[in-house]
Amino acid sequence: MSVTAAKSRIVCTIDFDRNGRQAGYARAPLSRNNSGWGTVEIPIVVVKNGSGPTVLLTGGVHGDEYEGPIAISRLARSLKPEEVQGRVIMMPAVNIPAIMADTRLSPIDGWDINRCFPGNPKGTFSQMLAHFLDSVILPMADISVDMHTAGHSFDSALSTNMHHVADPAIRERTIAAAAAFGAPYNVVFGGVDEDSTFTSCVERRGIVSLGTELGGWGRVNIEGVRIGRRGVDNILKHMGVIEGEPETGQRDGSPKTRHMMVRDPQSYVFSPRGGLFEPTHYVGEEVRAGAVAGYLHFIEDVDSEPLMLTYQKDGIVWFGAGPGRVARGDAVAIIMEDYADDWSGH
Numbered sequence: 001m002s003v004t005a006a007k008s009r010i011v012c013t014i015d016f017d018r019n020g021r022q023a024g025y026a027r028a029p030l031s032r033n034n035s036g037w038g039t040v041e042i043p044i045v046v047v048k049n050g051s052g053p054t055v056l057l058t059g060g061v062h063g064d065e066y067e068g069p070i071a072i073s074r075l076a077r078s079l080k081p082e083e084v085q086g087r088v089i090m091m092p093a094v095n096i097p098a099i100m101a102d103t104r105l106s107p108i109d110g111w112d113i114n115r116c117f118p119g120n121p122k123g124t125f126s127q128m129l130a131h132f133l134d135s136v137i138l139p140m141a142d143i144s145v146d147m148h149t150a151g152h153s154f155d156s157a158l159s160t161n162m163h164h165v166a167d168p169a170i171r172e173r174t175i176a177a178a179a180a181f182g183a184p185y186n187v188v189f190g191g192v193d194e195d196s197t198f199t200s201c202v203e204r205r206g207i208v209s210l211g212t213e214l215g216g217w218g219r220v221n222i223e224g225v226r227i228g229r230r231g232v233d234n235i236l237k238h239m240g241v242i243e244g245e246p247e248t249g250q251r252d253g254s255p256k257t258r259h260m261m262v263r264d265p266q267s268y269v270f271s272p273r274g275g276l277f278e279p280t281h282y283v284g285e286e287v288r289a290g291a292v293a294g295y296l297h298f299i300e301d302v303d304s305e306p307l308m309l310t311y312q313k314d315g316i317v318w319f320g321a322g323p324g325r326v327a328r329g330d331a332v333a334i335i336m337e338d339y340a341d342d343w344s345g346h
């Protein structure tokens, strides 16, 4: 038996085939010193009516990213079965132990759950949870929207994102879904360490996969929540699950999402040393190759000149202005540029 075919240890009493609204928990076993039969309860709300596509909405895969959990839980409390044609599976707080601890990594095993897919039912807590998502939840979905922000690592320009999927038909469907979501930007990218991410699992199953980056710094971005809440409604409209046309107008007067890409490794600015990083641009600002991305200060050394870091590309800052203290090798900015149809994805 392969790992992904093995039975999940997580118990979910929701009947995903039943019409109506069900709100409950997936119970993940977690044996502790003072509770040998203890469980971690992961919230799930399912709204189903008749036949139609299944939309999967996940938030809180990383525990310090709050806009998605807020947007999805608002929808989960208000969506009525009679408004729905098809099924909506909402998991606003996937990594609930991390959310309660305000951390990206699991406080139980130290893993980034979004780096351990497709997981393992007999592995650590994060691996068990990843396996549950991949083997139990994902096979039901026609489209997955996994809502992230930049956490404590960065701020992010408000955006959806997607891989440059090899299959052109799925790529087109994903771009169409992103356009319907209606964030200011949609970013197509190759990614880092991507084989082990949730997105890669979704794609391996031939399901449309959309991510979001709706803020960062571990705070709640007001506009990020607004875009996220509108976006999940827009996806339901786009999929024909609820009635209506997606609303994609932008605050700057533009009628729709601007499609972007992270073209190559030169799009990243890395810190060559540890230090105190002073960024020069906000996310969403236009920058030029050679312009100053920021200054690395060495406050501990009297009279030490700061080190100047520069961009290698023209474009717009997608990720930037992270924490003040950075380590050698940390990314301090990521540049996006307008999407080109002829881009190969690498």
Ligand SMILES: [Zn+2]
Binding pocket: 061, 062, 065, 148, 149, 150, 151
């Ligand atoms: Zn994240």
